[in-house]
Amino acid sequence: MNYNLPLDRNFVGSEAKIEDLKCHPPHPIETEHLEKFSGQILSSEKAQRMAEFFSLLGDSNRLRILSVLARQELCVCDLAATLDMSESAVSHQLRTLRVMRLVSYEKKGRKVFYRLQDHHVLKLYQSVAEHLDETD
Amino acid sequence: MNYNLPLDRNFVGSEAKIEDLKCHPPHPIETEHLEKFSGQILSSEKAQRMAEFFSLLGDSNRLRILSVLARQELCVCDLAATLDMSESAVSHQLRTLRVMRLVSYEKKGRKVFYRLQDHHVLKLYQSVAEHLDETD
DNA sequence: TGAATATCTGAAAGGATTTTCAGTAATTAA
DNA sequence: TTAATTACTGAAAATCCTTTCAGATATTCA
Numbered sequence: 458m459n460y461n462l463p464l465d466r467n468f469v470g471s472e473a474k475i476e477d478l479k480c481h482p483p484h485p486i487e488t489e490h491l492e493k494f495s496g497q498i499l500s501s502e503k504a505q506r507m508a509e510f511f512s513l514l515g516d517s518n519r520l521r522i523l524s525v526l527a528r529q530e531l532c533v534c535d536l537a538a539t540l541d542m543s544e545s546a547v548s549h550q551l552r553t554l555r556v557m558r559l560v561s562y563e564k565k566g567r568k569v570f571y572r573l574q575d576h577h578v579l580k581l582y583q584s585v586a587e588h589l590d591e592t593d
Numbered sequence: 594m595n596y597n598l599p600l601d602r603n604f605v606g607s608e609a610k611i612e613d614l615k616c617h618p619p620h621p622i623e624t625e626h627l628e629k630f631s632g633q634i635l636s637s638e639k640a641q642r643m644a645e646f647f648s649l650l651g652d653s654n655r656l657r658i659l660s661v662l663a664r665q666e667l668c669v670c671d672l673a674a675t676l677d678m679s680e681s682a683v684s685h686q687l688r689t690l691r692v693m694r695l696v697s698y699e700k701k702g703r704k705v706f707y708r709l710q711d712h713h714v715l716k717l718y719q720s721v722a723e724h725l726d727e728t729d
Numbered sequence: 730t731g732a733a734t735a736t737c738t739g740a741a742a743g744g745a746t747t748t749t750c751a752g753t754a755a756t757t758a759a
Numbered sequence: 760t761t762a763a764t765t766a767c768t769g770a771a772a773a774t775c776c777t778t779t780c781a782g783a784t785a786t787t788c789a
Contacts, residue, residue: 498657498660498661498664498675499656499657499660499661501653501657503722503725504653504654504656504657504660505653506725507650507653507656507718507721507722507725508650508651508652508653508655508656509651510721510724510725511647511648511650511651511656511721512647512648512651512652512776514643514644514647514651515644515645515647515648515650515651516644516648516776516777517637517640517641517643517644518640518777519644520635520640520643520644520647521634521635521637521640524634524635524640525634525635528634532735532736533735533736533737534734534735534736539634540634542778543778543779544735544736544737545736545737545738545778545779545780546777546778546779547736548735548736548737548738549737549738549777549778550777550778552737552738564736566735566786566787567734567735567736567785567786567787568734568735568736568786569735569736569737577724580720581717581720581721582643584716584717584720585643585646585647585717586639586643588646588713589639589642589643589646648746652746652747654747668765668766669765669766669767670764670765670766678748679748679749680765680766680767681748681749681750681766681767681768682747682748682749683766684766684767684768685747685748685767685768686747687766688767688768700766702756702757702765703755703756703757703764703765703766704756704764704765704766705765705766705767
């Protein structure tokens, strides 16, 4: 991703109630403001857990794995062949998805079949897919 | 396995070819199934765009920035003070959020006030927050 | 039994991302 | 006008992630 859009520095400033928020001297006024809703700011701990969840879906190969498993359960080697990934890479990603309880598995002979476990992600997936369709 | 969700338009794909599958012996039953769905796998291009979107939410500091902006617009230095981040780090993150059109900004004097632009993310945000509350 | 297959694993390589650092520019205050 | 404040930026440092590589184990097949 390349984010190289310059900020528009010729922005026409509008009249504002700057007295509401002043950074200096060290935030006497807005500190009160911030305290008012500080109890509603996402805690670092919860932010971390949410970020981990979103990050799970933040990899194209993991998304493709999930999209295939949404259709049918598959063994590792079929997943690898279907997605054109190495079996080792697929296995590593499946472990991540396994640990985070997004997929479950069942061993059959020397193969291991994986399937979706968390159907909640499908709704997120669909929601974002539609969103991207809209804004394109 | 079909979970009966209208996902078909999300699966624009051509990557699954039965002859690519290399499990030995190839599974007769699964192979038939795969053929049925082979045109519906998430394409690499779309997977990439979806992954970029999810990755945006896959950082705890970006999530905390969004959670604060969900309550009120704020300038960079107040964001930095509130979130205990350097102003530079906040500025870098705001740029990515800006480029991806999740926030907009307005310059007032020497301050730049940021606010949420894409309220779609709030729904995703709340959805995952609730999900994590459930499963804890 | 020995060979082939399927999967998993840790470590290292190779990338990508995030923060810090140092500097610049614009605006305001003294 | 000069100093202070606010925000942005590129480059480097520090982190984090993903894949490859080189085995290891278990299962099936001939």
